[in-house]
């Protein structure tokens with residue numbers, strides 16, 4: 001065989017081997033960064049390590065990177081007021097449903113547990129309420145109303161501590177806790193198949209006239225915003241205007257894979 005051809009084949013083999021070795025090293029680096037990410041509970045370090053794992057092509061690190069840097073992907077940020085269908089809204093932090101539990105850090109898990117405790121009436125929510133009210137700064141004569149729940153006893157369990165707080169520190173005319181009358185029970189929203197369905201089965205009515213009143217809505221979670229829109233319609237039927245809404249958490253939405261990869265490349 002021609003000498004030049006032999007050299008050509010040797011060079012080709014060396015190049016292919018070098019490329020394969022480079023990919024192997026990249027894969028191993030990705031695995032190492034992913035492993036290190038799982039070992040740390042520090043939120044910012046998790047973000048940095050998982051980004052390196054994503055850049056090294058480790059697919060398992062994608063959800064961890066996305067969830068530890070959620071504010072990069074979401075136009076709504078914690079404790080930053082945003083407009084939703086004309087309502088000035090705010091939430092304190094992101095909520096991660098149980099299916100993401102293994103992909104989030106300790107601080108995030110802690111917040112989710114706190115939120116679930118608030119949902120179950122084991123936390124009073126004073127701090128959340130005060131912080132959000134301070135950030136939204138609504139007018140003094142607003143009426144504060146609580147998002148109706150699937151069952152009356154859920155409503156009482158979740159919001160009665162905030163009702164006590166309003167009774168102690170707000171004028172009686174601002175407290176809309178008693179403005180909801182339940183007519184029955186409905187399915188829990190998170191159990192319904194179509195989360196985006198426009199109207200929920202009505203299991204309450206608003207028992208007072210709200211003509212000319214500005215309303216602040218309080219709820220535990222903002223997910224799609226459907227509940228807020230439904231409640232807004234009911235308040236408008238009574239002559240009120242929902243001007244503000246505060247939520248303890250906003251349910252995280254997982255970005256798509258390309259978005260995760262692209263953000264990891266663009267960010268430092």
Ligand SMILES: O=C(O)c1cc(=O)[nH]c(=O)n1[C@@H]1O[C@H](COP(=O)(O)O)[C@@H](O)[C@H]1O
Pocket residue numbers: 097147188189190191195219220221222223224225226227228251
């Ligand atoms: O308890 C629920 O119904 C619930 C569970 C859950 O995992 N996520 C969730 O958002 N919800 C409720 O659904 C409502 C918000 O959902 P959206 O209407 O989609 O914004 C809130 O009243 C929550 O209490």
